[in-house]
Amino acid sequence: MSIKVLFFASLAEAAGTRELILEPASLTDLNSVFEKCAKERPLLESHRASVLFALNSEFARPDSPVRDGDEIAFFPPVSGG
Amino acid sequence: MSIKVLFFASLAEAAGTRELILEPASLTDLNSVFEKCAKERPLLESHRASVLFALNSEFARPDSPVRDGDEIAFFPPVSGG
Amino acid sequence: MFGLVREPIDIRKTAEDIRKPEDGAIVVFEGVVRNHSNDKPVRFLEYEAYEPMALKKIEEIGLRAKNEFDIRDISIVHRLGHMQIGECSAVIVVASAHRGAAFDACRFAIDTIKKIVPIWKKEFYEDGEVWIEGAH
Amino acid sequence: MFGLVREPIDIRKTAEDIRKPEDGAIVVFEGVVRNHSNDKPVRFLEYEAYEPMALKKIEEIGLRAKNEFDIRDISIVHRLGHMQIGECSAVIVVASAHRGAAFDACRFAIDTIKKIVPIWKKEFYEDGEVWIEGAH
Numbered sequence: 001m002s003i004k005v006l007f008f009a010s011l012a013e014a015a016g017t018r019e020l021i022l023e024p025a026s027l028t029d030l031n032s033v034f035e036k037c038a039k040e041r042p043l044l045e046s047h048r049a050s051v052l053f054a055l056n057s058e059f060a061r062p063d064s065p066v067r068d069g070d071e072i073a074f075f076p077p078v079s080g081g
Numbered sequence: 082m083s084i085k086v087l088f089f090a091s092l093a094e095a096a097g098t099r100e101l102i103l104e105p106a107s108l109t110d111l112n113s114v115f116e117k118c119a120k121e122r123p124l125l126e127s128h129r130a131s132v133l134f135a136l137n138s139e140f141a142r143p144d145s146p147v148r149d150g151d152e153i154a155f156f157p158p159v160s161g162g
Numbered sequence: 163m164f165g166l167v168r169e170p171i172d173i174r175k176t177a178e179d180i181r182k183p184e185d186g187a188i189v190v191f192e193g194v195v196r197n198h199s200n201d202k203p204v205r206f207l208e209y210e211a212y213e214p215m216a217l218k219k220i221e222e223i224g225l226r227a228k229n230e231f232d233i234r235d236i237s238i239v240h241r242l243g244h245m246q247i248g249e250c251s252a253v254i255v256v257a258s259a260h261r262g263a264a265f266d267a268c269r270f271a272i273d274t275i276k277k278i279v280p281i282w283k284k285e286f287y288e289d290g291e292v293w294i295e296g297a298h
Numbered sequence: 299m300f301g302l303v304r305e306p307i308d309i310r311k312t313a314e315d316i317r318k319p320e321d322g323a324i325v326v327f328e329g330v331v332r333n334h335s336n337d338k339p340v341r342f343l344e345y346e347a348y349e350p351m352a353l354k355k356i357e358e359i360g361l362r363a364k365n366e367f368d369i370r371d372i373s374i375v376h377r378l379g380h381m382q383i384g385e386c387s388a389v390i391v392v393a394s395a396h397r398g399a400a401f402d403a404c405r406f407a408i409d410t411i412k413k414i415v416p417i418w419k420k421e422f423y424e425d426g427e428v429w430i431e432g433a434h
Contacts, residue, residue, distance in 0.1 A: 157295045
């Protein structure tokens with residue numbers, strides 16, 4: 001399966017990229033995707049306590065399952081307005 | 082002594098005037114001035130329960146004494162904004 | 163800036179004039195002439211004021227707003243005379259570093275204007291006209 | 299009207315476009331780029347968004363405001379990209395027959411934007427730059 005992972009703001013800087021395409025071998029959840037990214041991009045580790053997860057443009061819990069074609073986003077607490 | 086009396090909004094219509102100069106013979110208070118006006122202009126009577134008094138551009142109680150040269154105003158509850 | 167005017171209020175200018183680089187929030191209230199009042203169609207309005215006292219009370223409200231809320235500045239302008247439906251009868255602009263105080267001060271100002279500023283509104287209908295009296 | 303824009307926000311147009319003859323009160327909130335943040339001078343800002351989700355959340359907030367408060371309409375526009383001190387980063391306009399609901403809805407909208415809309419602000423200082431993170 002293939003999923004798109006987006007990073008924003010400080011998470012994009014920590015990841016060194018704004019977008020990844022991952023092709024996990026088996027079913028997984030948002031948290032596992034973050035783990036996988038953080039292993040390859042260790043600067044992401046420091047954001048683990050505050051990172052927010054979105055699944056297909058909606059806030060989602062870390063244990064939300066990921067399906068083929070999903071768009072995942074990792075970002076810090078928002079600061080717009 | 083000479084005092085100026087102003088009427089506004091529905092009170093001006095009831096009084097049939099916007100301004101009077103009164104020359105009371107003796108010291109008096111706001112309420113007595115209203116009484117005197119209402120005796121000569123009976124349409125003012127119906128406003129007695131709701132009329133507001135101002136003395137020299139400040140809200141004042143009906144028993145506030147009136148002095149020579151004072152500007153008195155009688156008007157209904159305000160409705161600006 | 164505190165004022166009573168007889169021409170249309172320039173809302174944008176009122177909001178621009180107050181602005182300084184340290185402000186983070188601007189809250190604007192506009193009172194607008196409605197086309198109805200208690201379900202009755204309104205053709206137009208006239209506002210009358212006891213002008214010297216109205217201006218004094220508006221200034222008082224502005225000073226109280228600056229004393230009681232954490233805002234940097236406030237402008238209050240009320241229009242008098244004839245007004246068409248949709249025209250702005252009054253505008254309040256509050257500038258502040260933070261938004262909560264700006265909302266609170268703006269609301270305090272309009273609520274207090276409606277209680278203590280000697281201005282009266284007359285509504286004109288197809289079949290007559292009525293002076294509106296506020297709550298006593 | 300709900301939008302994300304990259305050019306300066308035309309606040310007056312946003313407020314004029316929403317207006318209808320039945321409205322008695324317009325409340326406008328403008329978020330403005332401040333020249334300081336925690337006492338540190340700010341040179342300019344950049345806002346970044348997860349755009350599809352941000353627009354969806356802004357629309358959600360607008361619909362909730364219309365459902366939960368007695369207002370007629372609400373517009374929310376947020377600007378993205380580079381912004382100078384004094385420029386408007388976001389504007390909310392609420393139109394209502396009565397002012398209380400307009401204030402409540404406007405405040406609800408900006409408070410909720412700051413909690414759930416995926417937009418982030420980066421402050422640029424003389425000696426560096428920092429992504430600002432909201433309260434979690």
